[in-house]
Amino acid sequence: MERNGVESSNNFHIAMFPFFLIGHMIPFLHLSNELAIRGHRISFLMPKKARIQLQHLNLHPDLITFCPITVPHIEGLYEGIEFASEVSTTLIHLVYVAVDQNCKQIQEILKASVLDQKIDMIFYYFVHWVPEFTWKLGVGIKSIYYNTTAAAVHAFSIVPARNYSPSLTGTIIKEQLRDLPSGYQSQHVVLLPGCEIHSIDIEGHLYDYLTAQHKRPMLLIGLVYGLEDSNKNSPPLEDMWANWLGGFEEAGSVVFCAFESQLILDKDQFQELVLGFELTGLPFFVVLKRPAAYATIKEALPDRFEERVKGRGVVFWGWV
Incomplete structure (x- = not known):
């Protein structure tokens, strides 16, 4: 493999096993891109549905291979659930159970990869059984806990x-x-x-x-996103948001706030937060989950809130 025209014999085969949350998988993929620049081969383990959301971020498909895994159905969850963000916080423990029940499937994938081309190391998050299993394989795989x-x-x-x-x-x-x-x-x-x-x-x-x-x-990786131009493979900004942001002439003038997908505020917390953004007088874009007792974000907003912040404030749930 070459990097900057120089042949290298120190390239590794690296497995990536992030937790079942897109917000965790994206940093793993950014790191994979950086490692691929250096000629390393990546086997990226992920739930099947994640491929659609992540494939545009794979800047080196010749070196980064997506390895889809089947998430087992767990009693208490709807069929087809693959991500922790698809369930409420009261059911999140069942997603952890699904991850643990993936143990044998992941082990078989790693064993097959070892036979095909020896895995040198695996980056993982949260899954406690990874280090013990890789040690038992007896082929010198290094386990690296990658905290995102x-x-x-x-x-x-x-x-x-x-x-x-x-x-x-x-x-x-x-x-x-x-x-x-x-x-x-x-x-x-x-x-x-x-x-x-x-x-x-x-x-x-x-x-x-x-x-x-x-x-x-321990190693501090620092910023890996943006070290390589990813715009060429990224989808265009959705028209509705591009037009909305384009209405503010000064760069950096919109306040952006996003909480992790597992966090669900109650009604009082939700309303206090959005009212706080209203009081700033600044343009703002807030991404939150709706309070549990409400069917939509709009229903949970304070009275006449949308009327007061029209044109300068957005409260939204979804991938932006």
Whole structure:
């Protein structure tokens, strides 16, 4: 394989196994593109429906192969559910069950890949059985836990210092999370407009803390999206949003807010948030899930809200 005209013999075969959320799969694919630039071959494991949403982001289809997997049906979920974002928070644990029940299928795929061309490493998230399985294969596959969220999330909640009791069986009592874990250091971070700040500048102290807690080497990848021009393969911006954004002459003048797809606010929280954006007086675009008791976003909005923010504010649910 060549990079910049130079033949390389140090190319790897890498498996990617993200959690069943598009928001987690996209960072894995951005990283895959960067690794492919360097000549590495990628086998990307994903639910079947994810291919449609991700294929335009695959900038190196000659090196990045999508490997569709069948998500088993779990009692309590509708047929065809593949993503955590397709269910309410009360059913999210059943998606975790589906991931675990994928164990044998994933193992067979990895075994077949090893026979075809040895896998050198696997990047995974959340799936606890990956390291043990790859170790048992006995062919030297390295397991790399690729965290797609801020270090603060893991440093605060998922560290040995928490010393959770096995009797919790997956249910963490809220009171236990009110106190900081041993050795955790809080820090105020101020971002200045126009400054470029690397992750080590923002979360360096948490990087040190996590390294000490897990006694494993950690790498901060930093920004991988946008290092290569992806516009050529990206679909055009939807006309309705392109026209709406085009109505604001000054670049960077619209405030954008999006919460993760698993988060569902109750009515009071939802209305307080959107009213806060209204009070800013600025143009805004907010992406939220509707409160559980409402059939649509529109029904959950405060009285006359759309009338007051017409032309400068949007509250939307969906992929934009």
